[in-house]
Amino acid sequence: MTKAKVAINGYGTIGKRVADAVMLQDDMEIIGIAKTRPNFETVMAQDKGYPVYTLADRVGSMEEAGIEVAGTVEEMVEAADVVVDCTPGKVGVTNKELYEKAGIKAIWQGGEAHELAGCSFNAETNYEEALGKDFVRVVSCNTTGLCRVLSPLNNEFGVKKARITLMRRSADPNDIKHGPINAIVPNPIKLPSHHGPDVKTVIPGIDVATTAVKLPTTLMHLHTINLELEKECTAEDVESILAEQSRVRFVGQGITSTAEIMELAKDLGRPRGDMWENCVWNESITMYEGELYFFQAIHQESDVIPENVDAIRAMMELESDGQKSIAETNAKMGI
């Protein structure tokens, strides 16, 4: 079988993780990564054997820094079947023309608007919608985390109304520019937040209202989820549906915070200490006055990584069955 040729445009938090996850699969390979600056991540990419591409006007500075440049971004794109655009939010949109000109498929991340790709993706929810598509957007870490639980619960019990408070980490662990250090930031102040509408790009018609704050933490997001369901059910019914989800992990056993979840990921030997699954405290799953409540934590740096792999597989029609793609991705990554 010829492997799908995957290029990574933007080799930061998401890009480097997608590259490594792609290389673990049998049906796809990395043909190059693009980076604009010769930092430690660029050196690491080269050391791993990923051909390093850059912008035409950056070749000189890359070579001066000792990076062997494989070519320009345009050349990388020409050589690929599909590019995963992991450039910063709102930058990816400027690359669309390049991809269209080269006639290759492209995946954007959740920082871009739904309209850019026309297809917003979560493997468990709408894999089949992405089959053969040229352009797909893998939704953000928070939206991915929400779709993974809302979609199966909606299918099983019908979600009449979802009310969710998103408590967001305000910077990634490697980020020294952003805050707050010691404050709670309602963001946006104007309610509701954009996360609800973003969920609707994947699960059309679901009634979901979200509020969000930014917090002085770098580790994970945390969601408080309140659902009114159409069908009567117990907390145990909900727990057994969530238990069936391969990308939902129950936490307990002394795990009382996002910090202990990150410790667990390291103890599991996960690359970069990543936690690809939603972490739901199954003890928190409660029916109270007829409504469902639970807490889940989301690792912002890594939960979208398996979703990107599945998106590639769907767009390249390497597998027509979403559940089979999810199982394959999980098996190769070790989920």
Added chain:
Amino acid sequence: MTKAKVAINGYGTIGKRVADAVMLQDDMEIIGIAKTRPNFETVMAQDKGYPVYTLADRVGSMEEAGIEVAGTVEEMVEAADVVVDCTPGKVGVTNKELYEKAGIKAIWQGGEAHELAGCSFNAETNYEEALGKDFVRVVSCNTTGLCRVLSPLNNEFGVKKARITLMRRSADPNDIKHGPINAIVPNPIKLPSHHGPDVKTVIPGIDVATTAVKLPTTLMHLHTINLELEKECTAEDVESILAEQSRVRFVGQGITSTAEIMELAKDLGRPRGDMWENCVWNESITMYEGELYFFQAIHQESDVIPENVDAIRAMMELESDGQKSIAETNAKMGI
């Protein structure tokens, strides 16, 4: 008029603030404060002229540290009309016998159970219930903050269902023992949290479900409030009801976080930088799909202080009209 004689048992975060607020009033005065250890707060109390009392077995260590001891806690209690118990949570309960024996009135804080006093107090909600009472509990900072908005909105529009996420500061600014430093802690994991039932001790029969987390911040709590109301109304209607509340302050004008609220309090010249009012982002007040949403921040160290003053006034029957007491307390404190 003879002033009500007030003793403060426990001179920490809350006790020292209540003492200062009482001294600003015309109808009550501090006759002593009790402290178990000779730390900087004890020295400050003495410097301010508050007679310092202590436990019988601590007199020696106090005097060794240069504190002039006015007498034992028993003697302080004998000399008072009402004691405000500001000892740490679950310690106050052990003092009840002492107060009963001395035949004086006592106020506990929200760390104690409702049953200890039998009357849980929020001035705006149930001042009249505390008139002449011997024992009253001023509810916690979070419950006080919730009662201040739920009570008037319930009176005006009827609260059909309240769903609230409490994002709690996990330590006070002077606290070097507690965490987390960099994590989100769902607490309690088992839902719903105890805050809802605590609100019901002040507003009986209200339907309120709360979830809570602890956060790596010391400044203030933040509440996401979602209400279903009985009567149809607009965001503007809600805003005008909240605007009438003397202990609710609207924030905006570049205030995007709890940190900026604390800066405002300092700029206002407030003692210790305290913010006695609920801080509601009026821009956040939204009706969305028929439900009300808004954000408010609560200064955990100080929002209960004016409530303690009003509780004294009610219990001592210095004023029978709650609104008049609130106005008097506010005027003297500068709210």
